[in-house]
Amino acid sequence: xxxxxxxxxxxxxxxxxxxxxxxxxxxxxxxxxxxxxxxxxxxxxxxxxxxxxxxxxxxxxxxxxxxxxxxxxxxxxxxxxxxxxxxxxxxxxxxxxxxxxxxxxxxxxxxxxxxxxxxxxxxxxxxxxxxxxxxxxxxxxxxxxxxxxxxxxxxxxxxxxxxxxxxxxxxxxxxxxxxxxxxxxxxxxxxxxxxxxxxxxxxxxxxxxxxx
Ligand SMILES: C[S@@+](CC[C@H](N)C(=O)[O-])C[C@H]1O[C@@H](n2cnc3c(N)ncnc32)[C@H](O)[C@@H]1O
Numbered sequence: 001x002x003x004x005x006x007x008x009x010x011x012x013x014x015x016x017x018x019x020x021x022x023x024x025x026x027x028x029x030x031x032x033x034x035x036x037x038x039x040x041x042x043x044x045x046x047x048x049x050x051x052x053x054x055x056x057x058x059x060x061x062x063x064x065x066x067x068x069x070x071x072x073x074x075x076x077x078x079x080x081x082x083x084x085x086x087x088x089x090x091x092x093x094x095x096x097x098x099x100x101x102x103x104x105x106x107x108x109x110x111x112x113x114x115x116x117x118x119x120x121x122x123x124x125x126x127x128x129x130x131x132x133x134x135x136x137x138x139x140x141x142x143x144x145x146x147x148x149x150x151x152x153x154x155x156x157x158x159x160x161x162x163x164x165x166x167x168x169x170x171x172x173x174x175x176x177x178x179x180x181x182x183x184x185x186x187x188x189x190x191x192x193x194x195x196x197x198x199x200x201x202x203x204x205x206x207x208x209x210x211x212x
Contacts, residue, residue: 006167007101010123011080013166014060018083021165022061026091029067034193035149038205039064042147043071045188045207046114051141055112057102058120062088065095068116075116078105102132107139115140118149119203122168126158133183140210146185150176152192152204161201173204180208 014021029036046054052074056065059077061084068075076096079085088097100106102120115136124132136146153159153170161170177187185208192204 006123006125006128007080007103010166011082014079014081015083017165018061018081018087021084022063022087022091026061026063029063031196032193034191035203035205036067038147038191038207039068040071041189042114042116042145042207043068043073045145045209047072049113049141049143049145051144052111052113054114054116055105055107055139056116056118057105057136058117059088059097060084060120062092062095062097064116064118065097066092069095073114075114078102079120102135103128105135105139109138110141112139113141113144115144115146117146118205119151121148122151122163122170123166124169125167126169129158130179130183133180133185137184137210142210142212144210145188146180146206146208146210148176148180148206148208150204150206152202170201171204173206176204176206177208180206184211185209186211 054073054075056077059079065077078098078100080101082099085097085099151170158169158171188207190206
């Protein structure tokens with residue numbers, strides 16, 4: 001499947017802000033106990049399943065990749081922005097970071113124990129989200145876990161939001177869980193967090209398991 005123009009636009013938008021993004025967000029997990037709790041649960045489940053490495057898809061400057069590696073996961077990063085990947089490689093020269101799109105992952109079927117997709121699918125046009133879920137399903141081993149980070153809304157339809165970097169949509173957690181269910185995932189749990197001071201969106205995390 002060819003990379004669509006929208007994805008190329010997203011890559012260019014993140015290339016342009018990569019350095020600033022890394023300055024702002026590389027240490028952000030220290031201020032996010034709820035997100036750390038879900039990442040710890042994800043890491044525990046993936047380690048128990050022991051079925052391959054973890055891809056942090058849309059990894060940005062690689063700070064979450066580093067966090068879950070410190071939790072014991074064999075994690076690597078993928079991002080469509082070459083500038084983000086360059087920053088991630090510079091920060092963690094010993095770790096694998098690849099340029100690539102979540103819509104056409106250069107990974108073998110069933111080769112991963114876990115997928116992290118934190119606030120990266122938000123930039124897909126809604127019609128393309130099932131394609132990303134199909135790719136996550138394909139590359140995960142049966143029983144592997146997906147942790148999806150998204151902008152959480154209440155509307156039954158995805159709603160475009162005024163994101164500062166690239167077009168993005170917020171989704172209702174229930175609608176996303178249903179969509180994951182239709183793409184072979186079983187929900188394990190979900191979290192929504194109200195915006196902190198300076199943030200503009202409610203965030204959500206959905207933990208799901210790839211069914212056989
Ligand atoms: C909001 S940032 C999130 C970065 C990091 N996951 C985090 O939680 O801070 C979104 C990232 O997703 C990447 N991205 C967007 N669309 C993508 C796609 N189709 N494939 C891979 N990466 C993508 C962007 O380049 C950007 O680095």
